[in-house]
Amino acid sequence: MVKNPPVIGRLAILGIGLIGSSVSRAARQYGAAGEVVAYDPDAGRLATALELSAIDRAATSIADAVADADMVLICAPVGAMGGIAAAAAPAMRPGAILSDVGSTKTSVVADVAPHVPAGIHFVPAHPVAGTEKSGPEHGFATLFDGRWCILTPPSIEGADAGAVDLCTRFWRAMGSNVDVMTPEHHDTVLAITSHLPHLISYTIVGTVMDLEEHHHWEVFKYAAGGFRDFSRLAGSDPVMWRDVFLNNRDAVLEMLGRFTEDLQALQRAIRWGEADKLEALFTRTRDARRAIIEARQA
Amino acid sequence: MVKNPPVIGRLAILGIGLIGSSVSRAARQYGAAGEVVAYDPDAGRLATALELSAIDRAATSIADAVADADMVLICAPVGAMGGIAAAAAPAMRPGAILSDVGSTKTSVVADVAPHVPAGIHFVPAHPVAGTEKSGPEHGFATLFDGRWCILTPPSIEGADAGAVDLCTRFWRAMGSNVDVMTPEHHDTVLAITSHLPHLISYTIVGTVMDLEEHHHWEVFKYAAGGFRDFSRLAGSDPVMWRDVFLNNRDAVLEMLGRFTEDLQALQRAIRWGEADKLEALFTRTRDARRAIIEARQA
Numbered sequence: 001m002v003k004n005p006p007v008i009g010r011l012a013i014l015g016i017g018l019i020g021s022s023v024s025r026a027a028r029q030y031g032a033a034g035e036v037v038a039y040d041p042d043a044g045r046l047a048t049a050l051e052l053s054a055i056d057r058a059a060t061s062i063a064d065a066v067a068d069a070d071m072v073l074i075c076a077p078v079g080a081m082g083g084i085a086a087a088a089a090p091a092m093r094p095g096a097i098l099s100d101v102g103s104t105k106t107s108v109v110a111d112v113a114p115h116v117p118a119g120i121h122f123v124p125a126h127p128v129a130g131t132e133k134s135g136p137e138h139g140f141a142t143l144f145d146g147r148w149c150i151l152t153p154p155s156i157e158g159a160d161a162g163a164v165d166l167c168t169r170f171w172r173a174m175g176s177n178v179d180v181m182t183p184e185h186h187d188t189v190l191a192i193t194s195h196l197p198h199l200i201s202y203t204i205v206g207t208v209m210d211l212e213e214h215h216h217w218e219v220f221k222y223a224a225g226g227f228r229d230f231s232r233l234a235g236s237d238p239v240m241w242r243d244v245f246l247n248n249r250d251a252v253l254e255m256l257g258r259f260t261e262d263l264q265a266l267q268r269a270i271r272w273g274e275a276d277k278l279e280a281l282f283t284r285t286r287d288a289r290r291a292i293i294e295a296r297q298a
Numbered sequence: 299m300v301k302n303p304p305v306i307g308r309l310a311i312l313g314i315g316l317i318g319s320s321v322s323r324a325a326r327q328y329g330a331a332g333e334v335v336a337y338d339p340d341a342g343r344l345a346t347a348l349e350l351s352a353i354d355r356a357a358t359s360i361a362d363a364v365a366d367a368d369m370v371l372i373c374a375p376v377g378a379m380g381g382i383a384a385a386a387a388p389a390m391r392p393g394a395i396l397s398d399v400g401s402t403k404t405s406v407v408a409d410v411a412p413h414v415p416a417g418i419h420f421v422p423a424h425p426v427a428g429t430e431k432s433g434p435e436h437g438f439a440t441l442f443d444g445r446w447c448i449l450t451p452p453s454i455e456g457a458d459a460g461a462v463d464l465c466t467r468f469w470r471a472m473g474s475n476v477d478v479m480t481p482e483h484h485d486t487v488l489a490i491t492s493h494l495p496h497l498i499s500y501t502i503v504g505t506v507m508d509l510e511e512h513h514h515w516e517v518f519k520y521a522a523g524g525f526r527d528f529s530r531l532a533g534s535d536p537v538m539w540r541d542v543f544l545n546n547r548d549a550v551l552e553m554l555g556r557f558t559e560d561l562q563a564l565q566r567a568i569r570w571g572e573a574d575k576l577e578a579l580f581t582r583t584r585d586a587r588r589a590i591i592e593a594r595q596a
């Protein structure tokens with residue numbers, strides 16, 4: 001059996017947490033990359049990743065990691081990406097690709113693009129896949145299988161077509177479907193599909209924690225009534241999510257504003273016992289959800 | 299092998315939807331009841347339940363269903379329970395148990411208790427288990443396995459101890475753990491663990507439906523980012539949930555008020571870029587959730 005050559009020869013991963021270590025495992029296992037070198041400011045994490053054979057080599061600095069890489073993938077919280085790009089880009093070899101996995105895209109483009117010299121191809125990416133865990137010990141190779149990965153080249157027309165194509169093949173090799181859109185569009189859609197749910201989850205767990213203490217246990221005891229689904233996301237990494245909300249502020253506030261208005265309308269209907277209104281709204285949302293899910297055969 | 303006699307001889311189920319048909323299947327399969335007779339105003343549902351062998355006999359009226367029953371279990375939306383109890387109680391045999399599965403308990407006690415004659419034992423119940431589906435075709439026997447069932451006898455001290463004990467054994471036979479508490483305490487705890495999550499789910503799906511139509515597809519396409527967990531509950535039965543909100547209004551409005559205040563505090567922190575505040579809150583909720591989950595080994 002002749003094995004296909006890997007899509008990317010040498011991959012450098014900067015930040016070896018949940019996502020970084022999952023990409024590393026998946027890339028090596030599914031032939032998306034031939035070799036993975038990683039750097040993380042936390043030496044313990046880097047050692048863990050090496051012990052778990054999640055990476056091939058631990059680099060001693062960002063410059064060391066990226067020197068001979070064909071692709072550099074920044075897998076740190078989005079607030080750190082500008083600084084990391086500033087250190088990485090000058091040390092990269094001409095023709096290499098600089099990418100990331102950040103959950104916000106407008107801010108990443110704004111923070112990273114100024115540091116990208118001519119000859120380096122910048123293709124931001126966001127794999128819409130994850131768990132509420134963090135750290136390299138929780139990464140796994142199948143995380144991206146069957147999920148979407150969104151690429152947001154700063155100017156879709158202007159981006160190097162070869163680099164976008166290589167990134168597409170890189171993510172497809174790990175089982176992902178790939179979409180291309182503008183960073184702004186990405187941030188609007190993700191504000192409602194991901195960022196608002198996380199915000200609500202953190203809030204509702206906070207609301208419970210402010211109840212008297214004997215209630216805490218009961219809430220988790222009877223969590224099968226709906227709370228379980230709603231509290232899972234609140235286990236997610238605080239630094240990652242702090243950065244997401246600060247870096248997609250406008251879209252998150254816009255969606256949160258719409259959501260709050262709608263919630264207040266429902267609150268009013270409950271207070272005034274408007275039975276028909278409640279039933280009509282619940283019927284509409286149930287039917288809409290079903291129609292969309294059936295159409296997608298999901 | 300000698301089979302134990304069933305906990306309850308003849309069980310009458312009024313309302314053969316998701317919960318009614320699941321109790322019926324479970325009760326017969328696990329020896330909680332010897333025979334199940336059901337009544338539902340929707341003749342089609344009753345026929346479906348019979349065809350699926352989910353019940354032993356379809357009754358022609360409430361009085362017909364309850365005549366020789368040892369236990370009568372009302373499995374209709376909570377707003378209908380008073381009327382059903384008024385029709386059922388006078389036709390029941392002395393010494394029998396009247397119970398229900400309603401998701402609210404203070405209102406059920408207020409609506410049903412006035413119709414209960416001396417000699418009939420009223421023991422309200424709420425199995426904290428369910429799905430977003432409705433109707434007898436979606437019921438299944440293992441629904442209550444490993445879940446909690448909460449009993450709220452109107453006055454815990456005054457309730458007939460034998461009847462409460464029989465209900466306890468009835469639910470345990472179907473795999474449930476049983477708790478006893480006051481209706482008011484039940485309604486407070488369920489307002490946050492179940493009713494508020496459903497309210498949020500209906501709201502967020504409604505918010506999405508008000509976006510431009512091309513967004514709808516994208517939202518469900520990228521639902522793995524968190525939205526999937528949050529929209530599932532919005533597929534739940536509109537009539538059942540209309541009744542829940544109208545019948546647990548005070549507790550729901552109280553919890554919704556706390557939640558909204560907390561959400562506004564977060565909104566403000568995002569607007570003003572208060573990074574430390576966000577990280578501190580997210581750390582607190584993550585740690586609290588983990589501690590409780592670990593302590594429960596859930």
Ligand SMILES: NC(=O)c1ccc[n+]([C@@H]2O[C@H](COP(=O)([O-])OP(=O)(O)OC[C@H]3O[C@@H](n4cnc5c(N)ncnc54)[C@H](OP(=O)(O)O)[C@@H]3O)[C@@H](O)[C@H]2O)c1
Pocket residue numbers: 014015016017018019020039040041042045075076077078080083084101102103104126127128129130131132133134135136237240244
């Ligand atoms: N988790 C998800 O569900 C998910 C999904 C899609 C995309 N993402 C995105 O993926 C990225 C990483 O998230 P994650 O879940 O993998 O978080 P994580 O498990 O906490 O890992 C982040 C890693 O980045 C490191 N890091 C921080 N500053 C760095 C720097 N200046 N240089 C190099 N590494 C640095 C962290 O090290 P320290 O511990 O020393 O700070 C940590 O090891 C984020 O941008 C996030 O938005 C996450």
Ligand SMILES: NC(=O)c1ccc[n+]([C@@H]2O[C@H](COP(=O)([O-])OP(=O)(O)OC[C@H]3O[C@@H](n4cnc5c(N)ncnc54)[C@H](OP(=O)(O)O)[C@@H]3O)[C@@H](O)[C@H]2O)c1
Pocket residue numbers: 312313314315316317318337338339340343373374375376378381382399400401402424425426427428429430431432433434535538542
């Ligand atoms: N679903 C859950 O997750 C869950 C969990 C725990 C408890 N509960 C409680 O269980 C009860 C039933 O919910 P469900 O999910 O099983 O709903 P469902 O599938 O919609 O079933 C409700 C059934 O009650 C019938 N019904 C309505 N009015 C009636 C009347 N006057 N007499 C007799 N039957 C009548 C309905 O018939 P029509 O179709 O003709 O109206 C329907 O067949 C509710 O009180 C709910 O709060 C639900």
